[in-house]
Amino acid sequence: MMQLFRALLVALVAVTLAFVREARADSTVLDASGLCATEGTDVARAVEQIAARRDALAARVLSAMLDGDLRVDASGAPFLAQRGDTYQALLAGSGAAKPPLRTPVVDNQLRRQLEPAIAGLRLSVADDDIRLSAAEDLAKHRNDELAPLVRKALQSEKNAKIREKLSLALAQVDLSSDDKQKRLGALAAIKSAADATFKPDLERLLLKDEHGVFREADADVRRAAASALGSIDSRVMLYSMVGNLFYGLSLGSVLLLAALGLAITFGLMRVINMAHGELLMIGAYATYAVEKFFQAHFPAHEDLYLIFAVPAAFCAAGAVGLLIERTVLRFLYGRPLETLLATWGISLMLIQTVRLIFGAQNVTVANPQWLAGGVEVLPGFVLTYSRVAVILFSGVVVAFVWFMLQRTPLGLHVRAVTQNRDMAAGMGISTRRVDSWTFAIGSGVAGLGGVALSQLGNVGPELGQGYIVDSFMVVVLGGVGKLSGTLAGAFGLGIANKLLEPAAGAVLGKIAILGFIILFIQRRPQGIFALKGRAAEVT
Amino acid sequence: MSAALTRLEPVLPKRGWAAFGAVALLSILLVPALNSLSPSSALHLPDYLVTLFGKFLCYATVAIAMDLLWGYAGILSLGHGVFFAIGGYAMGMCLMRAIGEAGVYRSKLPDFMVFLDWKELPWFWRPMDNFAFALVAALAVPGLLAYGFGFLAFRSRIRGVYFSIITQALTFAMMLLFFRNETGLGGNNGLTDFKQIYGYPLHAAGTKHALYMLSAAGLCAAFLICRFVTTSKAGRVLRSIRDQESRVMFLGYDPTRFKLFVYTLSAVICGFAGALYVPQVGIINPSELQPSNSIEMAIWVAVGGRGSLIGAPLGAFVVNGAKSWFTVALPNAWLYILGLLFVAVTLFFPRGLVGALSRIRK
Numbered sequence: 001m002m003q004l005f006r007a008l009l010v011a012l013v014a015v016t017l018a019f020v021r022e023a024r025a026d027s028t029v030l031d032a033s034g035l036c037a038t039e040g041t042d043v044a045r046a047v048e049q050i051a052a053r054r055d056a057l058a059a060r061v062l063s064a065m066l067d068g069d070l071r072v073d074a075s076g077a078p079f080l081a082q083r084g085d086t087y088q089a090l091l092a093g094s095g096a097a098k099p100p101l102r103t104p105v106v107d108n109q110l111r112r113q114l115e116p117a118i119a120g121l122r123l124s125v126a127d128d129d130i131r132l133s134a135a136e137d138l139a140k141h142r143n144d145e146l147a148p149l150v151r152k153a154l155q156s157e158k159n160a161k162i163r164e165k166l167s168l169a170l171a172q173v174d175l176s177s178d179d180k181q182k183r184l185g186a187l188a189a190i191k192s193a194a195d196a197t198f199k200p201d202l203e204r205l206l207l208k209d210e211h212g213v214f215r216e217a218d219a220d221v222r223r224a225a226a227s228a229l230g231s232i233d234s235r236v237m238l239y240s241m242v243g244n245l246f247y248g249l250s251l252g253s254v255l256l257l258a259a260l261g262l263a264i265t266f267g268l269m270r271v272i273n274m275a276h277g278e279l280l281m282i283g284a285y286a287t288y289a290v291e292k293f294f295q296a297h298f299p300a301h302e303d304l305y306l307i308f309a310v311p312a313a314f315c316a317a318g319a320v321g322l323l324i325e326r327t328v329l330r331f332l333y334g335r336p337l338e339t340l341l342a343t344w345g346i347s348l349m350l351i352q353t354v355r356l357i358f359g360a361q362n363v364t365v366a367n368p369q370w371l372a373g374g375v376e377v378l379p380g381f382v383l384t385y386s387r388v389a390v391i392l393f394s395g396v397v398v399a400f401v402w403f404m405l406q407r408t409p410l411g412l413h414v415r416a417v418t419q420n421r422d423m424a425a426g427m428g429i430s431t432r433r434v435d436s437w438t439f440a441i442g443s444g445v446a447g448l449g450g451v452a453l454s455q456l457g458n459v460g461p462e463l464g465q466g467y468i469v470d471s472f473m474v475v476v477l478g479g480v481g482k483l484s485g486t487l488a489g490a491f492g493l494g495i496a497n498k499l500l501e502p503a504a505g506a507v508l509g510k511i512a513i514l515g516f517i518i519l520f521i522q523r524r525p526q527g528i529f530a531l532k533g534r535a536a537e538v539t
Numbered sequence: 540m541s542a543a544l545t546r547l548e549p550v551l552p553k554r555g556w557a558a559f560g561a562v563a564l565l566s567i568l569l570v571p572a573l574n575s576l577s578p579s580s581a582l583h584l585p586d587y588l589v590t591l592f593g594k595f596l597c598y599a600t601v602a603i604a605m606d607l608l609w610g611y612a613g614i615l616s617l618g619h620g621v622f623f624a625i626g627g628y629a630m631g632m633c634l635m636r637a638i639g640e641a642g643v644y645r646s647k648l649p650d651f652m653v654f655l656d657w658k659e660l661p662w663f664w665r666p667m668d669n670f671a672f673a674l675v676a677a678l679a680v681p682g683l684l685a686y687g688f689g690f691l692a693f694r695s696r697i698r699g700v701y702f703s704i705i706t707q708a709l710t711f712a713m714m715l716l717f718f719r720n721e722t723g724l725g726g727n728n729g730l731t732d733f734k735q736i737y738g739y740p741l742h743a744a745g746t747k748h749a750l751y752m753l754s755a756a757g758l759c760a761a762f763l764i765c766r767f768v769t770t771s772k773a774g775r776v777l778r779s780i781r782d783q784e785s786r787v788m789f790l791g792y793d794p795t796r797f798k799l800f801v802y803t804l805s806a807v808i809c810g811f812a813g814a815l816y817v818p819q820v821g822i823i824n825p826s827e828l829q830p831s832n833s834i835e836m837a838i839w840v841a842v843g844g845r846g847s848l849i850g851a852p853l854g855a856f857v858v859n860g861a862k863s864w865f866t867v868a869l870p871n872a873w874l875y876i877l878g879l880l881f882v883a884v885t886l887f888f889p890r891g892l893v894g895a896l897s898r899i900r901k
Contacts, residue, residue: 266700272703272704274834328882328886335889336699336700337609338885339885340703341881342882342885345878345879345880345882345885346878346881346882348875348878348881349874349878351874352871352878356871469704469707469708469830472707472708473708507719511712511716514708514709517708519691521695521697523695
């Protein structure tokens, strides 16, 4: 009995407390009609009243008012005007707007009252996200009038991230303050945040005027400014390194997709397929064709085209590869140099054919919705989804090729023929069939590379030509017969390319890498991961 | 090396010398003579054909150099366009300086430098005022590049397709380098607008005839030089390297030295052809360095037939003649024809035109 009574009491207290809190900031009651008053002083008073609520609703109403999107209906309930003449109720459960709708007039005087009021409101709410976004907004522009408010918010703020933004907002004002301590404080805040937007301000501090006198008289402040500048520079450098690493990784995975098939077929048949780049191009055009097909027949499911493009590109490039092997390569066995020329001839015909079918102009393959855009992980460095997807995709393809080579009967035969063709034939393996299938699969993998390329840039008949030299270099660097060599070669080249680019320029970087490869094969003519023993003798 | 150049057979047999002399005289004299006839004559050769044939002769010289390397030593270089273009650029720089102040901007500097707002001549341009120096550079720079590159490549025993694709990468890198404005060779546009060579105006008929005759004589000289090498002891070693390199090595020869020699010689001949090519076509730009150009050089040799030194120039004439005609008459079909040529020659005529002709004669 006693227990039940106690439980009831607790429940009662809880309900009462909840009610009280509700009453203090009731999200269903807010009379905005005062905002539409004709007298400026009445409006100002209404703004003050709403701001005094100190809750998120007040912030929303006032910022809507500042943006000119606030509508007030006959009952005084606030609404947010949206596109297409629809109105969103700002009060929970206030129902449809009752006409007539009025729009509060915002003049400059009111604007000056509204801005700090909104900023103050947003900085004082309990929600961390709102306070953070308010602090970020404040840090974007210098605003002297809001400085006292920011200073006050900074004193009570506990969240470190918000504190940083607030002190940056304050630093913009304090940097030109007369108080040396304030300037030093501002510089310390800038230094710890290492925000690149301050770079011009800091550089200005270190300049001399026309008489050779420093603009900033105080040596301590100058020293602090230089040190802040240093930390900004090293941060910028770090970010660009991270960015280049990412681009290198994505270039590496494209090279990997391009070189994978080449390395397999070269290892197996010792022939260089100069039409390999064109197989990439065919894969890219297959993607384009599938996209156009979906646009024409399934416009509602257009975003799914990419999923169907993967097998389509694999099959298209694989079929062309099989055709090349059956009609040309198989008759040139043991004559690698002639094969090189014949496949070059094939590549010319493939380019011309694609030109006649699709036109000589480049076409664009649109990213599906779910690959468009990206996420800004660091300031100024956007991780685009398409590039991330290409990196992941190349991982999947490598897994597929690894599985094919290591876990299937065909893979076993491929490895046997790669190591010793005559012996494999002697053991009853049909080397010709192995050649055909391997060539088809290697070509199909190139087609998959084409799908990846279509997501990164334009698609044109000469797409493959740009990648052929680089993918040969991957094969030279990585050696043949080992997947790990191709992996290391592709990512090594891709990352080295992108890291050298900012320092030496794209062209000199490429030349440096070629020089490096030539020197590298002085020491290891068989590539990074050479097969050892007798298998290495075949060349 | 001198011992290696001992004769094993005469450079040409007695009847061969007679035939060579006749063909050489005919090729040097016929075209200028026909061009000099009055335009109303039925046999008159229009001016543009003189330039075109002169161009073909330069290509044929390159083809002979390629054949020496590929047909005799079994080395397929896909980078001979580099040596050709460097020879051309050396000559182009000299012709550029010979313009003097007659350029568009009336400046002492070449037009493209004025355009780029350069104030003085880069160091490597300075000696190019001298015609003889430019000629030496056109031969020496390709030779030195080939020697250095070949030294690194052959020493680490890069052979076969590996060598081919490494040379292709070299070509690609060189093309990128020459496309840059900062390289100081006219960037994208290259060198053009030449006015005179060694004091003679380039548009004059006499200069054109002289250049043509020089090209024909150069082709004949290249043939004799290559023939001289292939009929010597060194030529025999080269052929053995082509057929069985490891065995040659085990017999105590150093294949690297022989390969390096023939690669360098081939590059020098290409540089020479490039130097004669530029004053005739009037322009040199980085598109000469496209990898596809170098691969086309290989197909001239393949079409004509490897390892004969006669087939290669023949192939250069046939392929380039077909190209000149088809790109005008059937522009869309040309790539198909060229592609088919690559496939058909390798599949059905591995010994090229010369092989097919000798089979018919039998």
